Amino acid sequence: MKYLIALDAGTTSVRAFVYDLSEKKFVFRAQQEVGQSFPHPGWVEQDANEIYFKAAYVLNACARFAGDELAGVGVTNQRETVVLWDGVSGDPVCPAIGWQCRRTAAWCEALDEDTKELIHTRTGLVPDAYFSASKIRWALDHVPAAQAALRAGRLRAGTVDSYLIWKFTQGKSFVTDVTNASRTMLFNIRDLSWDAALLDRFSIPADILPEVRASDARMGEMMLGRRTVPLAGLAGDQQAALVGQTCFASGTGKITYGTGLFLLFNTGERCVSSASGLLSTIGYSVGGKTVYALEGSMFHAGSGVQWLRDGLGMISTAAESELLATSVPSTDGVYFVPAFTGLGAPYWAPGARALLTGVTRGTTKAHIVRAVLESIAYGARDLTDCMQRDSGLTLSGVRCDGGASANDFLMQFQADVLGVAVDRPAERESTALGAAMLCALSLGLTEEGQLPAFRAAGQVFSPDPARREMCERGYAGYRDAVRRALLQ
Ligand code: ADP
Numbered sequence: 001m002k003y004l005i006a007l008d009a010g011t012t013s014v015r016a017f018v019y020d021l022s023e024k025k026f027v028f029r030a031q032q033e034v035g036q037s038f039p040h041p042g043w044v045e046q047d048a049n050e051i052y053f054k055a056a057y058v059l060n061a062c063a064r065f066a067g068d069e070l071a072g073v074g075v076t077n078q079r080e081t082v083v084l085w086d087g088v089s090g091d092p093v094c095p096a097i098g099w100q101c102r103r104t105a106a107w108c109e110a111l112d113e114d115t116k117e118l119i120h121t122r123t124g125l126v127p128d129a130y131f132s133a134s135k136i137r138w139a140l141d142h143v144p145a146a147q148a149a150l151r152a153g154r155l156r157a158g159t160v161d162s163y164l165i166w167k168f169t170q171g172k173s174f175v176t177d178v179t180n181a182s183r184t185m186l187f188n189i190r191d192l193s194w195d196a197a198l199l200d201r202f203s204i205p206a207d208i209l210p211e212v213r214a215s216d217a218r219m220g221e222m223m224l225g226r227r228t229v230p231l232a233g234l235a236g237d238q239q240a241a242l243v244g245q246t247c248f249a250s251g252t253g254k255i256t257y258g259t260g261l262f263l264l265f266n267t268g269e270r271c272v273s274s275a276s277g278l279l280s281t282i283g284y285s286v287g288g289k290t291v292y293a294l295e296g297s298m299f300h301a302g303s304g305v306q307w308l309r310d311g312l313g314m315i316s317t318a319a320e321s322e323l324l325a326t327s328v329p330s331t332d333g334v335y336f337v338p339a340f341t342g343l344g345a346p347y348w349a350p351g352a353r354a355l356l357t358g359v360t361r362g363t364t365k366a367h368i369v370r371a372v373l374e375s376i377a378y379g380a381r382d383l384t385d386c387m388q389r390d391s392g393l394t395l396s397g398v399r400c401d402g403g404a405s406a407n408d409f410l411m412q413f414q415a416d417v418l419g420v421a422v423d424r425p426a427e428r429e430s431t432a433l434g435a436a437m438l439c440a441l442s443l444g445l446t447e448e449g450q451l452p453a454f455r456a457a458g459q460v461f462s463p464d465p466a467r468r469e470m471c472e473r474g475y476a477g478y479r480d481a482v483r484r485a486l487l488q
Helices: 049-068 105-109 114-124 130-141 144-151 160-168 194-203 237-242 302-311 320-325 365-391 408-418 430-442 465-487
Strands: 003-009 013-020 025-033 070-077 080-084 157-160 175-177 211-213 220-225 227-234 253-255 261-268 280-287 288-300 333-337 355-356 397-401 420-425 459-461
Touching: 003 049, 003 160, 003 194, 003 430, 025 049, 025 397, 049 070, 049 160, 049 227, 070 160, 070 220, 070 237, 070 430, 080 130, 080 144, 080 160, 080 459, 114 194, 114 355, 130 144, 130 194, 130 459, 144 157, 157 227, 157 302, 160 175, 160 220, 160 227, 175 220, 175 227, 211 333, 227 237, 227 430, 237 253, 237 261, 237 280, 237 288, 237 430, 253 365, 261 280, 261 365, 288 365, 302 365, 320 365, 320 408, 333 365, 333 420, 333 465, 365 408, 365 465, 397 408, 397 430, 408 459, 408 465
Parallel strands: 003 070, 070 227, 175 211, 253 397, 397 420
Antiparallel strands: 003 013, 013 025, 080 157, 220 227, 253 261, 261 288, 280 288, 333 355, 420 459
């Protein structure tokens, strides 16, 4: 067998990739955009059926390419988003509630301190509407079809992976993996089981939830074309990227520079509890071993560049930001804080507002563009400082991916600000690569039964000691600007 398929069911698109085991690269890809709807302010919904049909479409396109040489399908997916469906008809009972949906924010804030503490100690998360638990509770409270299915013992609830695998296997597999489960706010990340106390507090019956398997487990079998192929290997998107970037050693981490910024830092088999408001989560579980990670995110990173382009019209393409930023030697004292919708870790200040400081009569758009790019690197520095403090581990290097990692200026500046090498692989689809690697391991296609390293070497940006002092001063200036953003 020559090929594997990695299915990446993301928030805005569903994509599938054919990985060629002998050429060691993706050789074919198919993509379908998926819609989102926003029926009320702060609400985000998706049509689970649309996700399923488009996933089936891209899988079939890849299967046609792979023909008889297809060994199996690995899956990765947007996390936290909840689907509730009827376990007999297979129809969703309501729209999928998206991870960005804030409809349960007030409900989460009103949880008593004891429950909040329980959530933190059992799940490693901070109590928030972002995670799945309150979304499931909301549907049980407000959706008559969910209540009827529950009474009839037919209700199923899970993240997008569970729904897709249930559909692909025609209801035979009702499963998820530990990384997806760890984002529900219902999963005990130390015991690796649904947490009875939390299920009880949220009045969520355990039997509507999927069976939780390891990330390298066999998930079931599906028909693709005229063949039955195994569904093998599963992880949430950020965790799959950690795997795809081969961050297998504790102290290694990856940063995804997309609309927002996601940092995952491997803490080995130790589950580190964060004192800085970072999330403790499961990195992956393979070969009977569970590896933990600390996770931090910035809500806005590349979106700042989009704002320069679409909001201010300062640049016509995102790539142009690099040319402008390198046309000046520094920001000349200008700082930007990308708090468009508040600040996440480590500040957790929903009321903070974005800020541009230090502007003088001599400030040009090049300084402003550079300040926006630098703010992304400074935000990542905030997160890595917290991670090192919380875990006692020293960051040995960072691997990067996501749209904005195409920016060489940003990558070099990031290396200078962190003081460690920033390593950008040639193939930046780390998420899909991680799913393909888990699939290969699950199917026994790897040597020594270990995770293979499908990652292709790319470019390494090494920190320049000569710029260290300037970067430290810049970072101090950024922290000062953040303090002002927090006062707003
Ligand atoms: P997402 O998966 O969150 O939609 P992507 O990984 O596709 O995001 O990255 C898109 C983001 O990257 C956009 O916000 C865009 O502004 C930014 N981006 C793309 N290319 C560049 C570039 N060369 N320099 C800076 N930012 C970029």
